[in-house]
Amino acid sequence: MNIKWLSCVEKGCGIGEYSDQMVVELLHQNQTSTLYRKGTPSTYAIDYPHRSLRGLKDYIAPYYLYKQLKKIDSEDTILHADNIDAFTAIHWSQKKTKIKCVTIHDVIPLIYPQKNQWQRRYYNYQLKSSILHSDQIFTVSHYSKNDLIAKTGVNEKKVKVIYNGINHDQLKPVKNKKENERFTIRYIGGLGAVHKNATALIEVAKILEEKNIDFLMQIGSGNAALTPLPSLVEKYNLKNIEFVGYVKDEDKASFLGQADCFLFTSLYEGFGFPPLEAMACGTPVVSSNAASLNEILHDAAMLTSASPLDLANNIIRLIESKDLQKELVEKGIERASHFTWENSVKTLRENYDSIL
Structure with missing residues (x-):
């Protein structure tokens, strides 16, 4: 598989961690993959030119990712967006690929709506577009899946749950833990x-x-x-x-x-x-x-x-x-210990295989 992951966020938030760890683990499993991310370039993540206009950055980010996609000529097996804003960029680009996937981590904007009416409408447009035009939707818990189905009416067969992992190489108990004064x-x-x-x-x-x-x-x-x-x-x-x-x-x-x-x-x-x-x-x-x-x-x-x-x-x-x-x-x-990125990617690849 030739997999491209697409992100409109920088490393440092939950979705940024998700994209980073999934791509790294795909590479560990000898899978060709590339992450296109706003900021923080690395050996596996390619930075694309963008501008951040304060409160509007979340709404203009798909435009800059879309421009990057238009420049890419490679044939991809899978395009996987880490959130609905990145999937908007895929949809705008009309890029040919065998599978288009999107991870919808939650529907928090539907539970706690934005005060700005324009922001609400734009989010709803992105969400509807990602559900309609994706071949597969992934989410990170059964609770999130049930909420997504209840709030959007998406066919439950289209939504697969893949739990996130934890970086156990970095996150482990402290040796010789000191007793705190308070x-x-x-x-x-x-x-x-x-x-x-x-x-x-x-x-x-x-x-x-x-x-x-x-x-x-x-x-x-x-x-x-x-x-x-x-x-x-x-x-x-x-x-x-x-x-x-x-x-x-x-x-x-x-x-x-x-x-x-x-x-x-x-x-x-x-x-x-x-x-x-x-x-x-x-x-x-x-x-x-x-x-x-x-x-x-x-x-x-x-x-x-x-x-x-x-x-x-x-x-x-x-x-x-x-x-x-x-x-x-x-x-x-x-x-x-049950939550590892190795397990997350193993399950992800099984789902890719099932729809190819």
């Missing part, structure tokens, strides 16, 4: 999107401080200054929260593995990388049970509603029980 709760994930429910992190901290729990909460990822979170910390006069900024890939295992607890407050995830990554690093996870999280995490995490009080109570239970901490560490490592 019980340390950490978070990695989005801070601004409504469905990430990041304000619940602050509400949980408020409850813990009111109960005189000795802890430290460190919040990674994103630019917190552009969100309401710091103002909320100031409003509640909280003393035990630190915003640590973006955590680099090479620092992620240490950041996650040295924590006593990973807290995940999301209201919706198509898959949910961060809590699974924390498990792989040997850290107990307290998480909401929203959307796909129960399916992915199972009983290897302390799952509850996204209510700050419920989440805080689970953290207190964890603090008070060393046995529970040990149990969750063991269950988490075992659960995370």
Whole structure:
């Protein structure tokens, strides 16, 4: 197979990680593949010229990828878009290929609609186009598949579930883990999107401080200054929260593995990388049970509603029980071990073969 992967995002987000790891694993399995990505060129990823106009970047990105596709003369067996914006570029290009595939990771914009009417219409156009013109749709959990079917009416036979993997070479338990002076709760994930429910992190901290729990909460990822979170910390006069900024890939295992607890407050995830990554690093996870999280995490995490009080109570239970901490560490490592990029690509290739 001659496979081209197409992306309108840069490495550093969940979809960027998905594309990167899938292409690398395809190459490990001696499969010819190339990733066309906006930014971050490498031996397997080709950068295409583009411009980013602030808030419009997600809407003009397919245009620049489309222009790149028009320049490519090679005959491809498979064109696989990592999201509906990249599939829009395939559709516009009218490029001939045996199979056109798209991964639709979730339908969050349908659950939490954009306020801007034009953005909503453009997303709906991209989604409809990708469903109509693709030969195969992949998604990353059964929950996401069921939501996609319910919200769009797509034939369920056209949608296949392939779970994401975890980079186990990078994400593994910390050796000789040091004991923290205070019980340390950490978070990695989005801070601004409504469905990430990041304000619940602050509400949980408020409850813990009111109960005189000795802890430290460190919040990674994103630019917190552009969100309401710091103002909320100031409003509640909280003393035990630190915003640590973006955590680099090479620092992620240490950041996650040295924590006593990973807290995940999301209201919706198509898959949910961060809590699974924390498990792989040997850290107990307290998480909401929203959307796909129960399916992915199972009983290897302390799952509850996204209510700050419920989440805080689970953290207190964890603090008070060393046995529970040990149990969750063991269950988490075992659960995370089931999610590998090798398995993801093996399943992907089986699906390619079935429709060629």
